[in-house]
Amino acid sequence: MEKSLSAVQGNAESFGPLTPAMFHVLLALAGDDLHGYAILKEVELRTGGKVRLSTGTLYGIIKRLLSDGLIVELRSRPAETDDERRRYYRLTPQGRHVATAEAERMDEILSIARSRNLLKKTRTA
Amino acid sequence: MPAADSRATRVYRALLRLLPFDFRSDFGPEMEIVFQEQHKEAGRRNGTTGVLRLWWETVVGIFRTAPAEHLAMFRQDAGFALRMMRKSPGFTIAAILTLGLGIGANSAIFSVVNAVLLKPLPYEHGERLVVLRQRLGMMDQRFSAADTNDYRGQTRSLDGLVEYHNMNFILLGRSEPERVETGVVSWNYFDVFGVKPLFGRTFRPEDEQPGAPAVLMLSYEYWIKSFGGDPTVVNKTFSMNDRVHTVIGVLPPVPQYPDENDVYMPTTACPFRSRPSTVANRQARMVQVFGRMKPGMSVSQAQADLSGVATNLQRAYPKDYPEGNDYSVKPSLLEEELTQNARPTMLVLLAAAGFVLLIACGNVANLNLSRMVRRERELAVRAALGAGRVRMFRQLLTESFLLAVIGGGLGLLFSWGALSLLISFAARFTPRAREIQMDAWVLGFTFLVAVLTSLLSGTAPALAARETVVGALKEGGAQSTIGRGKHRMRSLLIVAQVAVSFLLLIGAGLMLRSFMKLQHVDPGFQPENVLTMDIALDFVKYNTDDKQRAFFETLLEKVQTQSGVKSAAASMMIPFTPGMTMTSDFQIEGQAPAPGQALPKADFRIVSPSYFEALHIPILTGRGFVQTDRPGNPVVAIVNRSAAKHLWGEHDPVGTRFTGDEGKTWTQIVGVVGDIKQYGLDKDVADEIYVPMAQFPMMQASLVIKTTVEPMSIARGVIELLHAVDPNQPAARVQSLEQVRAESVAAPRLTTNLLGLFALLALAIAATGIGGVMALAVGQRRHEIGVRMAIGARPGEILRMILRQGMVLALVGVALGLFGALWLTRLLQQLLFEVTPTDPLTYLGVAVVLGLAALVACYVPARRASRVDPIIALRIE
Structure with a gap:
């Protein structure tokens, strides 16, 4: 189903801190275009099973990211044989920008934590 | 898809209905397949435990997402709606005003209906309170002290039974003597009603002992009105009539029934009620009775129980209670009594x-x-x-x-x-x-x-x-x-x-x-330019017929000479007010009733000679009362047209006699006067018999003064004349008869x-x-x-x-x-x-x-x- 989108323009900063779950979804999509179930699996895999999103939470996030223009739904699907109810999502440049900004923000925080000896300097994120 | 899965899908689909429609239509189908895959994998990897965990996470997720999504949608819609409303202010104002008036009317009336008809009575166990009524022959009658004691002693359905009557005391020591409406009650009256005092205490058994120090409780309204809500009023003393009374407590704001009283006193405060002759007389029926049903008891069970007591009384005192169905007692819920008019x-x-x-x-x-x-x-x-x-x-x-x-x-x-x-x-x-x-x-x-x-x-x-x-x-x-x-x-x-x-x-x-x-409706008299006021004499001071007669005669004489007064009269009650009724049966001379036939009956009124003149009530035949209708001369009466027609029929009542005491004394009818609407414009005219005040002195009367000027303008002057006769005697309900009439409708x-x-x-x-x-x-x-x-x-x-x-x-x-x-x-x-x-x-x-x-x-x-x-x-x- 095609959906008209009103892309929200603006600086990445205007989105403010993302919730951890939202950030995870953006991270998952930073690698590849994925459908919903794949996003869940990716998040679960990357966090070693620590973050498990339910369908309700995931689609609440997807709706928000779509309306904020951080992700878009793909018009074409990779595999023609796929269940047509399945939809694929892609990070927009705006979304990438926001995810990067969030990662940098976290990085700054981590630096501070390291400078206060709360984290070992050798440890990588 | 396997059957088990399809059942899970159906449940999941039902769960999705919690989400807003738009959300569901956008993502529902996709969420469904994601869930199916999750379900499959959870089962494969962790069996039943995995499936249960998935369900838990899913349900929690939906329950978290749904309210947030609904709210977000409402916000969006509301923001849009507000913009639309601002765009067409004419429509918006018209709609809001129309709805405001419509909804306001409903809120207002509902606030009344809720407080009056829906809420339980503000008494503890209000739903168990009943009013008792006894009926002797055709008439509802109050209870005597002996009746009350017997019902209290013999009932098995009530766990409390208390009495009440109303009287007037005179509060002295203020700038002017003040009439105080007093509820005279059993010591445990407020306990049975479950009313806790706002300050101080309620009555105790010793307060009701003969010779106990005089105590009183203030009603909330009187406390606010007369004492400005001063909590230190408890233990203060006041001179009322001949005694010093101590305030022991203040009542909370509760509905007062049957009268709005200023103060409450125990039964021993009333000299009539506590007189040994009254207590001994089963027919001295002057109090009202309230009861509290035992928990779980219904009105019909209470009815059956009280009817049993009534039968016992009929058997034990055949002289005081008529036989068979002519005597009955009936409990009705206080809640209904308080609200049935509304x-x-x-x-x-x-x-x-x-x-x-x-x-x-x-x-x-x-x-x-x-x-x-x-x-x-x-x-x-x-x-x-x-x-x-x-x-x-x-x-x-x-x-x-x-x-x-x-x-x-x-x-x-x-x-x-x-x-x-x-x-x-x-x-x-x-x-x-x-x-x-x-x-x-x-x-x-x-x-x-x-x-x-x-x-x-x-x-x-x-x-x-x-x-x-x-x-x-x-x-x-x-x-x-x-x-x-x-x-x-x-x-x-x-x-x-x-x-x-x-x-x-x-x-x-x-x-x-x-x-x-x-x-x-023609009331049968002229209410224009009539001043009225109630005077209840101090029952200690005016304790004989002569003193009562002398007081009112002196006062009326003085008022009559006041400028602006056309004629001054006194009456037991003024028209348009329920007041007290004195209904009695009697026997007309030469008309002995057949066995089993009821005696004629009428409402008796005591009036002074100028009453008919003051109200312009026409004298149809015979004469009105005159100064010579006094003790020592023949006892006389005047009937109204209705009584003449109903009770005397074709015959002219003037000159005939009747007796109320089986022929011991006879009263002669000297005139017939026009009918008046005594009880209200919408009420029927009663059969009435007037008797002269000089022959039937009274403690409590209303002045009825026809004036040539605006009636309220001379009220002050009349009160000064009253104080000239007795400086300790207050007047109450000072108002023109037209005000009374307006009030009645x-x-x-x-x-x-x-x-x-x-x-x-x-x-x-x-x-x-x-x-x-x-x-x-x-x-x-x-x-x-x-x-x-x-x-x-x-x-x-x-x-x-x-x-x-x-x-x-x-x-x-x-x-x-x-x-x-x-x-x-x-x-x-x-x-x-x-x-x-x-x-x-x-x-x-x-x-x-x-x-x-x-x-x-x-x-x-x-x-x-x-x-x-x-x-x-x-x-x-």
Whole structure:
């Protein structure tokens, strides 16, 4: 189903801190275009099973990211044989920008934590 | 898909219904397959535990997401709705005002109904309290001390039984002597009612012992009025009559029944009640009795138990209780006693307020529909952009919800402003009026009404919006079109509004007719220029007939000489007030009743000689009372016309005699006077017998003073004369007889006013509704009208055409309203005086008024239609 989108323009900063779950979804999509179930699996895999999103939470996030223009739904699907109810999502440049900004923000925080000896300097994120 | 999975999917699908429709339609199918995959994998990897964990996470996730999504959607819709409301301020103000008035009327009446009819009595175990009545022969009678003691001792259904009577004390030591209404009660009266004092204590058994120090409790109202709510009043002492009384406590604000008293005292405070001869006399029936049923006991069980006691009494004291069915006792719930007068009026008003709201809803729905015509483009564009039907339905409902909630807020302000008026209105029907307040129940009710209102006023336009979208797109949106269906809906709404208005106007019209009839009732005397005041003598000081007689004779003599006084009289009671009735049976000389036949009966009144003159009551035959009708001379009486007709028939009563004590003493009738409406303009005339005050002195009387000047202007002078006779004697209820008369019809007058107000509101809303719809129709049909005029139609014809169309709607509404009125006004029967619920004059009058209002409302748009310039109208097209 095609959906008209009103892309929200603006600086990445205007989105403010993302919730951890939202950030995870953006991270998952930073690698590849994925459908919903794949996003869940990716998040679960990357966090070693620590973050498990339910369908309700995931689609609440997807709706928000779509309306904020951080992700878009793909018009074409990779595999023609796929269940047509399945939809694929892609990070927009705006979304990438926001995810990067969030990662940098976290990085700054981590630096501070390291400078206060709360984290070992050798440890990588 | 395996069967187990499909069951899980079905459950999951059901769970998804918690999400907003839009969300569900956007993501539902996709969420479903994601869930199926999760489900499959969870089962494969972790078996039942994995599946259970998945379910838990899923349910929690949906429950977290759903409210947030609903709220987000509401915010979005509300923001949009507020922008739309700002864009059309005319519509917004009209809708909010209409709904505010409609909802306000309902909140206001509900606050009364809730406090008076719905809430439990503010006494602990109020639902178990009963009033006892005993009936001897044809008459309800009070209880004697011995009756009370026997019922208390023998009942098995009541766990408390207390007595009550009312008397007057005189409070001394203030700037002026003050009459204090006193409830005289059993020591455990307040315990049985479950009333805890605000300050101090209630009575104890020792307070009711003979010779105990005199104590009293203040009612909340008297405490506020006379002591400014001073909590240190407890333990203070006051001189009342001949004794010093100590205040032991202050009562909380509870409904006082049967009288609004200033203070309460234990039974020993009343010298009559505590006299040994009274206590011993089973027929000295002067107190009222209240009981509290044991837990779980029903009124019918209490009835059976008390009837058993009654039978015991009949058996034990055959002289004091008549045989068989001539003696009975009946308990009735106090709750019903307190509210039965209010119930019919309040329910009628609640229904009327409901109708006003219906009309308001209809009107706002119509305003919405009219606006929809102007919004067709916007809605069509939004539909084209993918806004689903449900989404738009929701958007429109949000708009009407906001309107209704703001209207509801305004309505609450209206009813809050009217609160004190409402309380004084309800106080004429029930002692529970003081409980009326704007509490959480009223707020909740108002909110509920607002939600219902938004559904009622928003559904029609929202449904119509669907049609609009289809229509507007088909037409390409160049020219807005009113779908035929939508026009029909608007017409239907108008018809419904007119019908309901008609119903309300009929209700108000009937009440008005009834009230006018009441106002025109001839009371049988002239209430103009009459001053009245009550005087209750100090029972300690005026303890003999001679002293009482001398007091009133001296006072009347003095008042008579006051300038501005035409004639001064005293009477046991003034007209239009319930007061005390003294009904007795007697035997007319030479008319011994046949065995088993009841003796004649009449209401006795004690009056001074000038009474008939002061009130202009005509003496029909014989004479009035004269100064020589005193002790030592023959005992005389005067009967009214009704008594003469009913009891003496063809014979002239003048010169005949009757006896009330089996022939020991005889009273001679010396005159017949005209009937008066003693108990109220709407009450029947009673058979009355007047006796002279000099021969039947009394402790308590009302002065009835005919004046040549405005009566209240001489009130002060009369009170000074009273204090000249006895400086410690107060007067109470100083008022003109016309005030008394106005007061006696205040309840129907106020009910009529309120119902009239609702009906006028309905009429105004409905009339503007018709006008608005016709104006819109004219606007829509400019082109057609232009064509008609271009081919020769005259303005007059166009005017008539539009008028005809509007009036057809109004007349169909009137016809429907007529059926409704014929069916519903039966409920008003109880409130009407000498008017039938189908009074043709009222129906005709209301139809004419409503028709005229509709005509005026249609005339403005019709005239505009007739002035359409065909050239301009055609050029627009």
